Structures are given as C-alpha cells and as structure tokens.
C-alpha cells in the first residue's frame with residue numbers, strides 16, 4: 001500500500017495549532033497533524049491546494065513528524081494560557097494512514113492527550129483506528145471522544161477510484177460498529193462529505209450512506225454537499241475524472257460550479273432538503289454533541305452550541321439563517337468569564353454579536369433554567 005510513497009522523518013518545532021474559535025462541525029479548538037502529507041491520496045483531497053503550503057510533493061512523499069508527542073507534551077506543560085479543549089488529530093492528513101501502523105505517531109499523541117485530560121475528535125478513513133480502542137475509550141470516560149468515519153458512497157468501485165488507498169466504506173462501517181459495541185462512551189458517526197455532484201448525490205446513494213451508518217451504530221451523520229474545486233486540487237481531480245470511466249460528469253460539474261470554488265447555494269439546499277428528512281427517517285442526529293468543560297466556560301459552551309445549532313438548522317430547513325446567531329455562538333467561546341455573570345449584570349447587549357434577536361433567544365433559554373438558578377444559586381452552573 002505504501003508503494004510509490006517516500007517516507008521522510010523531520011522534527012517540527014510546533015505541534016499544536018490553536019484555532020481562533022472552535023469549529024462548529026467537529027468542535028475542535030486545536031488541531032495537530034501527526035504527518036505532513038497523506039498516503040491515502042484521495043482524488044479530491046484539498047491538501048493539494050496551494051493554501052496548505054506543504055513543503056513536499058503531495059503525490060509522492062509523507063513526512064513523519066518525529067518527537068511530535070514530546071513537543072506537544074512540553075507545549076501543554078509550559079503554557080500558562082492553554083485550557084483543555086477538543087484536539088483534532090489530522091485535518092491535512094489522515095491520522096491513521098498506513099505509516100501509523102509502524103511509527104504510531106497518532107497513538108503517541110493520544111497518550112499525551114490522555115495524560116493531560118484533553119478531549120479528542122478524530123476523523124479517519126481507516127479501520128486502523130480500532131487498534132487504539134482502549135485508549136480512546138479511556139479518553140471518552142475521562143473527558144470526551146468522538147470518532148467520525150468519512151464515507152461518501154456505498155458504491156465500492158467508485159470509492160476504490162476516489163479513495164484508492166484507504167479502507168473500503170464497508171470496512172469503515174465495520175470499524176464504526178466495533179467502536180460502538182466495544183466503547184459505547186465514544187460518540188461515533190459518519191462524515192458524509194464531500195458529496196460529489198453527479199457521482200454521489202443520487203437519491204439511492206444519499207439514503208444508502210445514512211441507512212448503513214445507522215445500522216452500524218452511528219450517533220450522527222454530518223453532511224456537506226459539493227466539494228471544493230480550488231487551484232491545484234481542482235486541476236488534479238478534474239484530470240483524473242476525465243481520464244476515467246466517470247469522464248462524462250466533468251462537463252455538468254463545471255457547468256454547475258460556473259468557475260466558483262463551491263457549488264451554488266440552490267444545489268446545496270436541494271441536497272439538504274433530501275438529507276435532513278432521511279436523517280429524521282433513520283432517527284440520526286445531524287450534529288455532534290459538544291464537549292462541555294466543567295470550569296467557567298460551561299454555560300458559554302452550552303449556549304454557544306445552542307446558537308450554532310439553531311443557525312445551522314435554519315440553513316438546513318429554510319436555506320437561509322440569521323448569521324448573527326452564528327457569530328454570537330462562535331465569539332461566545334472566547335468570553336473570559338461565565339455568561340451567567342454577564343446575564344446577572346444585565347449586560348448581554350455588551351457581548352459581541354448579541355443583537356436583540358440573539359439576546360431574546362439566550363434570555364429565554366436562561367429564563368427556562370431560572371427555577372434551577374433560584375434553587376441552587378448561580379454557582380450551581382460553575
């Protein structure tokens with residue numbers, strides 16, 4: 001499987017990347033890439049685009065980041081400002097690509113994560129992750145652990161073409177099932193993204209991915225119609241498609257995108273309108289449950305989640321939303337005191353993006369919890 005891939009070793013000075021805001025899909029505050037590059041070489045991989053500035057040729061080389069666990073450990077130990085929050089190993093690489101079996105960089109990172117009691121969210125296309133079931137289960141018990149398998153088609157031949165070096169969709173679902181049965185505290189699900197127009201957006205495939213995910217024990221399916229078509233990534237993908245038996249989709253794909261990086265809103269909304277009822281039919285969540293810290297951030301994170309989920313559900317249902325809910329939800333993550341203090345001082349309007357509609361929503365939520373507040377005092381929430 002590692003044929004034609006050169007493996008190099010290099011020590012990097014930094015390991016952990018802190019995001020300005022936790023992302024509202026995977027709830028990651030930090031990302032860490034155990035490797036630079038990815039031997040899975042999915043045809044649509046966005047890591048080929050220029051924005052990731054990989055120092056090596058994506059098609060032929062993977063760099064193992066040596067001592068990454070030690071660099072991470074030192075970073076967490078020495079930092080006075082880092083707070084435990086969700087770490088996402090991978091992002092511009094798959095944390096469980098084949099070289100992981102040999103060098104165990106991801107496992108080493110997980111040991112540091114467990115030691116410092118940080119929560120973790122891993123997205124992968126490999127069933128190798130089941131090797132680490134025990135440590136992932138301990139992290140889930142101590143804090144929080146979510147595992148998502150990226151699955152976009154149940155057509156094995158198409159998957160083999162698009163994702164030639166990862167586990168097959170069937171193997172990924174078997175791994176999902178194994179995690180669900182062996183470690184029920186781990187939140188598991190499917191990342192149904194990117195859904196490639198004209199190849200993976202048939203009614204049959206949309207339903208098959210959701211149905212099979214549910215049958216395998218998935219707690220959620222996160223979906224995203226379309227894929228990005230960006231500079232070098234677009235060139236590579238379109239060339240490969242054109243040369244293949246799927247060449248007839250190139251023209252409609254280019255027509256749909258009309259020179260844009262993503263598909264038009266009306267296409268995305270059309271697919272949303274099919275996926276949301278399917279998830280309802282199979283009783284499967286369309287968002288991951290968030291990790292909630294026990295310190296002063298507790299109610300900030302809970303209310304942030306409510307705001308972000310409301311905004312997202314409005315997009316799914318109506319094709320549009322009030323973006324102030326989104327921005328209020330994101331910026332609330334960075335508030336340096338509990339929102340309950342701000343609420344008690346009558347100062348919600350001073351928070352960023354808290355316009356009257358957002359305030360009304362938040363106040364109504366806090367009012368519903370008033371009985372609890374009065375019974376036990378606001379300290380109950382801290």
Ligand code: SF4
Nearest residue numbers: 038040041042045093
């Ligand atoms: S597994 Fe992810 S990072 Fe690796 S090639 Fe595929 S899309 Fe890219």
